[in-house]
Amino acid sequence: MSKTKPSLPRGTRDFGPEIMSKRSFIIDIIKKNFIKYGFAQIETPAMENLSVLTGKYGDEGDQLLYKILNSGDFLSKTSKEDIEKGSRHLTTKISEKGLRYDLTVPLARFVVMNQNEITFPFKRFQIQPVWRADRPQKGRYREFYQCDADIIGSKGLWSEVELTLLLTDVFHDLRLEDYIIKINHRAFLFSFAELVGLKYQTISFCTEIDKIDKIGEDRVAENLKALGANISQINEVLSLFKENDKGIVLERLLNIGVNKEVISNINSYFEALAMSFDKKIKVELDLSLARGLSYYTGMILEVKSTGVQMGSIGGGGRYDDLTGVFGLKGISGVGISFGLDRIYDVMEELKLFPEEIASRPDVLIVHFSEENLKHAYRIVSGLRDKGIKAELYPETAGIRKQFDYSDKIGVPYTLIVGDNEMNSGRYMLKDMKTGNQEPLKMDEVMRRLKQN
Amino acid sequence: MSKTKPSLPRGTRDFGPEIMSKRSFIIDIIKKNFIKYGFAQIETPAMENLSVLTGKYGDEGDQLLYKILNSGDFLSKTSKEDIEKGSRHLTTKISEKGLRYDLTVPLARFVVMNQNEITFPFKRFQIQPVWRADRPQKGRYREFYQCDADIIGSKGLWSEVELTLLLTDVFHDLRLEDYIIKINHRAFLFSFAELVGLKYQTISFCTEIDKIDKIGEDRVAENLKALGANISQINEVLSLFKENDKGIVLERLLNIGVNKEVISNINSYFEALAMSFDKKIKVELDLSLARGLSYYTGMILEVKSTGVQMGSIGGGGRYDDLTGVFGLKGISGVGISFGLDRIYDVMEELKLFPEEIASRPDVLIVHFSEENLKHAYRIVSGLRDKGIKAELYPETAGIRKQFDYSDKIGVPYTLIVGDNEMNSGRYMLKDMKTGNQEPLKMDEVMRRLKQN
Numbered sequence: 001m002s003k004t005k006p007s008l009p010r011g012t013r014d015f016g017p018e019i020m021s022k023r024s025f026i027i028d029i030i031k032k033n034f035i036k037y038g039f040a041q042i043e044t045p046a047m048e049n050l051s052v053l054t055g056k057y058g059d060e061g062d063q064l065l066y067k068i069l070n071s072g073d074f075l076s077k078t079s080k081e082d083i084e085k086g087s088r089h090l091t092t093k094i095s096e097k098g099l100r101y102d103l104t105v106p107l108a109r110f111v112v113m114n115q116n117e118i119t120f121p122f123k124r125f126q127i128q129p130v131w132r133a134d135r136p137q138k139g140r141y142r143e144f145y146q147c148d149a150d151i152i153g154s155k156g157l158w159s160e161v162e163l164t165l166l167l168t169d170v171f172h173d174l175r176l177e178d179y180i181i182k183i184n185h186r187a188f189l190f191s192f193a194e195l196v197g198l199k200y201q202t203i204s205f206c207t208e209i210d211k212i213d214k215i216g217e218d219r220v221a222e223n224l225k226a227l228g229a230n231i232s233q234i235n236e237v238l239s240l241f242k243e244n245d246k247g248i249v250l251e252r253l254l255n256i257g258v259n260k261e262v263i264s265n266i267n268s269y270f271e272a273l274a275m276s277f278d279k280k281i282k283v284e285l286d287l288s289l290a291r292g293l294s295y296y297t298g299m300i301l302e303v304k305s306t307g308v309q310m311g312s313i314g315g316g317g318r319y320d321d322l323t324g325v326f327g328l329k330g331i332s333g334v335g336i337s338f339g340l341d342r343i344y345d346v347m348e349e350l351k352l353f354p355e356e357i358a359s360r361p362d363v364l365i366v367h368f369s370e371e372n373l374k375h376a377y378r379i380v381s382g383l384r385d386k387g388i389k390a391e392l393y394p395e396t397a398g399i400r401k402q403f404d405y406s407d408k409i410g411v412p413y414t415l416i417v418g419d420n421e422m423n424s425g426r427y428m429l430k431d432m433k434t435g436n437q438e439p440l441k442m443d444e445v446m447r448r449l450k451q452n
Numbered sequence: 453m454s455k456t457k458p459s460l461p462r463g464t465r466d467f468g469p470e471i472m473s474k475r476s477f478i479i480d481i482i483k484k485n486f487i488k489y490g491f492a493q494i495e496t497p498a499m500e501n502l503s504v505l506t507g508k509y510g511d512e513g514d515q516l517l518y519k520i521l522n523s524g525d526f527l528s529k530t531s532k533e534d535i536e537k538g539s540r541h542l543t544t545k546i547s548e549k550g551l552r553y554d555l556t557v558p559l560a561r562f563v564v565m566n567q568n569e570i571t572f573p574f575k576r577f578q579i580q581p582v583w584r585a586d587r588p589q590k591g592r593y594r595e596f597y598q599c600d601a602d603i604i605g606s607k608g609l610w611s612e613v614e615l616t617l618l619l620t621d622v623f624h625d626l627r628l629e630d631y632i633i634k635i636n637h638r639a640f641l642f643s644f645a646e647l648v649g650l651k652y653q654t655i656s657f658c659t660e661i662d663k664i665d666k667i668g669e670d671r672v673a674e675n676l677k678a679l680g681a682n683i684s685q686i687n688e689v690l691s692l693f694k695e696n697d698k699g700i701v702l703e704r705l706l707n708i709g710v711n712k713e714v715i716s717n718i719n720s721y722f723e724a725l726a727m728s729f730d731k732k733i734k735v736e737l738d739l740s741l742a743r744g745l746s747y748y749t750g751m752i753l754e755v756k757s758t759g760v761q762m763g764s765i766g767g768g769g770r771y772d773d774l775t776g777v778f779g780l781k782g783i784s785g786v787g788i789s790f791g792l793d794r795i796y797d798v799m800e801e802l803k804l805f806p807e808e809i810a811s812r813p814d815v816l817i818v819h820f821s822e823e824n825l826k827h828a829y830r831i832v833s834g835l836r837d838k839g840i841k842a843e844l845y846p847e848t849a850g851i852r853k854q855f856d857y858s859d860k861i862g863v864p865y866t867l868i869v870g871d872n873e874m875n876s877g878r879y880m881l882k883d884m885k886t887g888n889q890e891p892l893k894m895d896e897v898m899r900r901l902k903q904n
Contacts, residue, residue: 006561006778009499009549014562016569017492017576024493036836038843040469040811041476045595046498046551046581047461047518066499067521069547071585075539083535087527095521097461099498109458110466117468119860121846124469129498133523143497156847158829165833272826277833326458359492374724377610381617381729384488391490394573395608408571 011134011142021357023145023344027127029173030147030338037166039125039149044106046129047097054098056105056325058294064132067095099131103148104295104322104335111152112326120153120331139311139342150335157265159334160299160318161272167303167314167336168281175352176343178307180282183269184289185299186317187262188253192237192287195256196229203294205229210290212241241288246270249285269299295319298334305346313342361391362449363413363429366402376417379427379442388449390415406432412452415445463586463594473809475597475796479579481625482599482790486577489618491601494576496558498583499549506550508557508777510746516584519547551583555600556747556774556787563604564778572605572783591763591794602787609717611786612751612770613724619755619766619788620733626795627804630759632734635721636741637751638769639714640705644689644739647708648681655746657681662742664693693740698722701737721751747771750786757798765794813843814901815865815881818854828869831879831894840901842867858884864904867897 008014015023034041047068054062070077074094082093100106103126111118127147134140149166151159164181171179193205208223221234243249250263266285273281283301291300298318305313316336323331347353365380367373376392383390391411393402406414416428416437426439429448440448460466467475486493499520506514522529526546534545552558555578563570579599586592601618603611616633623631645657660675673686695701702715718737725733735753743752750770757765768788775783799805817832819825828844835842843863845854858866868880868889878891881900892900 006504006564007501008565009497009501012497012499014497014565015495016562016566017494020493020495023495035811036839036841038813038841041472042469043467043472043475045461045464045466046583047464047595049459049461052458063523066523068551069519069521069543071515071518073539075535075542083527087525090527091521099520110468112458113460113466114468119857131498143499151846154846156825158825158844158846161829162833162844272829275826275830277830278837359487361490373608373610377613377724378727378729381614385730387488389488389490392610392614394603394606394610405571 009142011136011140013141013143017359021359022348022353023340025353025357026174026340026343026347027145027147030170030340031125031127033166033170033173034125034147034149036169037123037149037162039123042107042110042124042126043128044100044103044110044126046099046131048100048106048109050092050096050098052109052326053101053105057101061101064134065101066099066131066133067091068097068099070094070096100128101132102130103128103146103337104150107148107150107152108322108326111331112323112328115328118152121159122152123149124152125149139345141341145340147338147340148335149337150333152333153331154334155332157268157272160269163316163334163336164273164281164283164301165277165279168279170338171303172279174343174347176305176307176347176350178350179303179305179313180284181301181303182286182289183266183283183299183301184286185262185266186297187259188287189290191253191256191258192240196224196233196237198224198227198229201227206290209288212288241286246285249287266299291315291317295322297321301336308346308349310342310346312339313346314338358410360389360409361411362389362452363391363415364402364406364409364411365390365392365415365417366399366406367393367396367417368399368419370396372417372419372422375422379415379417382442383446383449386446386450388446390449413449461594463588463592465593465595469811473811474800474805475792477805477809478626478792478795478799479597479599482622482792483577483579485618485622485625486599486601488621489575489601489614491575491577494559494562494578495580496552496555496562496578498551498581500552500558500561502544502548502550504561504778505553505557509553513553516586517553518551518583518585519543520549520551522546522548552580553584554582555580555598555789556602559600559602559604559787560774560778563783564775564780567780570604573611574604575601576604577601591797593793597792599790599792600787601789602785604785605783606786607784609720609724612721615768615786615788616725616733616735616753617729617731620731622790623755624731626799628757628759628795628799628802630802631755631757631765632736633753633755634738634741635718635735635751635753636738637714637718638749639711640739641742643705643708643710648676648685648689650676650679650681653679658742661740664740693738698737701739718751743767743769747774749773750784753788760798760801762794762798764791765798766790810862812841812862814841814863814904815843815867816854816858816861816863817842817844817867817869818851818858819845819848819869820851820871822848824869824871824874827874831867831869834894835898835901838898838902840898842901865901 053065078093082090129143129145131143189206190202193199193202198205204227208220212220217238224234225231240252253263273283289302296317297320300317302312303314318334320332322333365376367376373396380390380392412432414430421427426441427445428437429440429445430437505517530545534542581595581597583595619633641658642654645651645654650657656679660672664672669690676686677683692704705715725735741754748769749772752769754764755766770786772784774785817828819828825848832842832844864884866882873879878893879897880889881892881897882889
């Protein structure tokens with residue numbers, strides 16, 4: 001094997017110690033709140049059968065699935081025609097498995113396969129990476145984490161309310177306060193589509209609406225017109241998007257012919273959140289919110305940072321038939337997902353990470369001889385057992401080299417173990433900031449380090 | 453898309469809530485100790501370039517790598533000859549990436565790519581899944597977690613000592629006390645190989661020695677003889693394996709011609725561990741311990757359960773040139789790895805998981821009407837904010853259905869919210885074990901639940 005200059009696949013990343021501490025800081029807060037709200041963790045395999053994944057994310061999604069080559073002599077199970085028919089056909093013959101694309105389809109599969117053991121409503125959370133063969137760009141990676149919480153098997157409005165409270169608590173704990181939760185209802189969008197004359201093109205309608213932020217109202221209007229929509233009705237819908245008074249909006253929705261129950265549902269949701277929950281809840285109705293995923297059927301939501309220009313940092317919604325595709329009908333679900341990578345970027349830009357999360361030792365033990373080093377074995381072990389992050393320079397070396405190392409790792413204290421110290425039982429503790437040093441008994445060393 | 457009956461790829465598993473709590477229990481303890489011993493977490497991508505992975509695990513390992521099909525029209529970059537040459541050759545043309553096979557080669561790649569930012573000695577830990585296209589069998593999966601801690605860039609014996617202390621603390625915290633840490637040194641094995649006349653077949657020699665447990669001494673002796681080894685020397689080595697007195701063993705090793713420094717190194721290791729570390733350290737020298745991985749060059753170790761018949765539940769060793777293959781010479785490393793899945797199996801068999809780790813709510817709130825339900829929103833939210841795992845039956849339903857649900861999820865208390873409760877401000881708290889119920893003010897409810 002010749003020496004290879006190693007590299008990373010495009011769109012993937014290593015996370016070194018500093019980045020990992022920050023990512024863990026976010027994940028720990030999300031996880032703590034998932035548990036607080038009664039969600040139980042599950043994990044599913046990275047690889048799923050392609051029969052499970054294919055056809056669930058639209059045609060484009062199918063192309064973005066990472067497919068795994070069958071093991072062994074995969075060609076032996078193909079014919080000449082299979083090869084002549086081209087890559088797309090051949091893939092089905094030489095690949096049976098793919099990497100998961102999100103955590104929602106694996107959840108649906110899990111629920112269907114375990115339906116007899118699960119007590120519904122089933123509240124699960126899942127924090128795992130997903131993979132998409134997407135074109136890498138700023139903020140878009142080929143491997144990224146999703147942090148999902150879903151409630152399966154309940155239609156009660158409480159689920160929407162508690163997911164909103166959960167979002168609120170997570171962003172509060174992250175000290176990320178500049179955000180807004182935008183909500184909408186798929187039924188509104190379907191009514192709008194019908195109103196402009198696109199009743200049978202609701203998905204295309206939603207896709208266009210979704211672009212307003214990017215390409216502006218005028219071009220969206222043009223696109224809708226090209227799809228066959230009526231221009232005066234388009235303008236009516238667009239003007240509705242700008243109406244800020246929720247009362248007026250809901251009344252106009254009623255006039256348009258939106259189902260009364262849906263409107264009352266949205267009203268109840270806002271009423272519930274208006275009860276004082278001892279927390280500031282930042283929700284607003286945004287009729288232009290569309291969300292790309294096609295499986296949503298009820299309320300949808302998206303979290304936007306108001307402090308940084310960035311795509312959504314969280315989202316979710318209700319879906320009434322996720323498990324139907326696997327043969328289990330009538331199971332309603334609702335879920336939210338946190339975008340770990342984008343939350344990280346926002347927090348980095350706004351400098352929201354606490355300083356103390358960097359992982360450096362509390363003290364480094366330095367020494368002058370083999371005998372000192374061996375004596376220090378017990379000291380470092382004793383300190384660790386007391387909860388102090390102690391580190392021992394691991395081999396005999398010049399004292400300057402050891403202090404250089406202590407500077408590099410940024411340790412606040414060093415503890416010197418020399419012959420004097422071994423004889424007297426008093427060890428020199430040096431404050432690396434002030435340069436002060438003081439001979440202390442081991443229990444005093446511990447007390448001093450514990451205070452920091 | 454027709455309805456598909458969903459299934460899991462062979463050799464992979466879903467982890468439901470109960471199993472996940474137990475797995476998290478193990479992982480949390482391992483992680484806590486990694487941090488206690490000063491290791492910093494990193495993560496690397498699931499996908500690595502095949503140029504990084506191939507050739508690092510032997511020929512058999514290469515066959516066990518999961519390869520990812522290139523995206524798009526992969527056939528367009530192949531010729532007719534590529535296809536005629538067969539699957540193995542074609543793979544190199546249609547697949548550039550694979551799933552990581554272990555965490556050690558990715559670590560080596562990480563170190564080489566980040567050598568200018570890393571302060572050595574570099575102590576990192578990594579807890580991530582790996583994938584192998586192995587034949588699935590009991591205790592062997594195609595996706596499984598590795599939990600690795602490595603120290604890169606130090607040759608000091610302290611590293612071996614602190615990794616042994618770390619192993620000891622982890623198994624102590626898991627309350628898994630029936631185990632033994634077996635250690636050996638590659639130099640001993642190389643000397644044995646030379647002694648029996650297999651100086652140039654050391655890897656084959658180690659592979660055979662590794663089989664003693666499985667096929668017995670006699671067949672191993674036969675196999676070694678078939679490789680060309682001298683039978684009387686084979687017997688000398690085998691008899692040495694049975695010698696229990698460490699002093700005698702080390703003297704005989706000296707006579708065989710094992711490097712003096714290595715013997716003194718092993719001696720120092722045992723001496724260091726013999727110092728009282730306030731913990732019981734279970735290490736023994738086992739000259740027949742070989743370990744399959746070819747990159748080890750120094751001390752090697754393996755952890756065996758003595759309570760359950762099972763392969764090793766942990767292992768590790770020193771390697772002097774892991775990064776050499778990526779062009780960075782002279783970096784010595786030493787590491788250990790915990791086998792999460794096997795530790796799980798041992799703990800399950802010995803019933804070592806604490807009972808209280810199951811994730812069930814502390815209290816379920818039941819209700820009689822839509823109005824009661826809405827009133828309960830604030831109650832459940834308030835309880836959660838106080839650290840009580842409260843759950844609300846999420847929709848209006850008959851009271852029997854709600855109590856059925858509380859039985860199924862095994863919740864110890866229910867809190868009843870009816871009109872009486874709403875009017876009086878006293879809520880009925882029912883102990884589900886005794887059936888006793890008592891009307892309590894909300895702060896009393898909290899106090900009562902906090903006690904549990």
